[in-house]
Amino acid sequence: xxxxxxxxxxxxxxxxxxxxxxxxxxxxxxxxxxxxxxxxxxxxxxxxxxxxxxxxxxxxxxxxxxxxxxxxxxxxxxxxxxxxxxxxxxxxxxxxxxxxxxxxxx
Numbered sequence: 001x002x003x004x005x006x007x008x009x010x011x012x013x014x015x016x017x018x019x020x021x022x023x024x025x026x027x028x029x030x031x032x033x034x035x036x037x038x039x040x041x042x043x044x045x046x047x048x049x050x051x052x053x054x055x056x057x058x059x060x061x062x063x064x065x066x067x068x069x070x071x072x073x074x075x076x077x078x079x080x081x082x083x084x085x086x087x088x089x090x091x092x093x094x095x096x097x098x099x100x101x102x103x104x105x106x
Contacts (some may be wrong), residue, residue: 008027044089050079059092070095 047055055074057067068085070076077091 043093047089049089051089051092053085053087056087056092 043059047059051059051066053067053071057064060067067076069089071078071085076087076095078085078087080086
């Protein structure tokens with residue numbers, strides 16, 4: 001079952017549709033026609049405001065090793081608390097938006 005959500009964008013006219021994988025392995029179609037609040041409710045249901053590496057991996061459907069690679073190369077923004085990476089939900093949404101644009105252009 002596909003559900004539509006919005007990922008916030010500064011320039012909505014450049015916003016296209018793309019897909020993200022949720023923790024329940026459902027594919028969610030992201031478009032610019034829904035509210036940001038609904039995006040949070042659908043994508044991040046059951047997750048804290050600040051995510052750890054394992055949680056980001058679950059949401060993206062990738063391994064923790066891949067998440068660490070994204071963090072270390074600076075592709076995915078994060079905060080460091082001691083030696084641990086912490087990823088606010090907003091940073092993950094920004095990453096998804098950027099990757100959606102890159103896939104459309106490439």
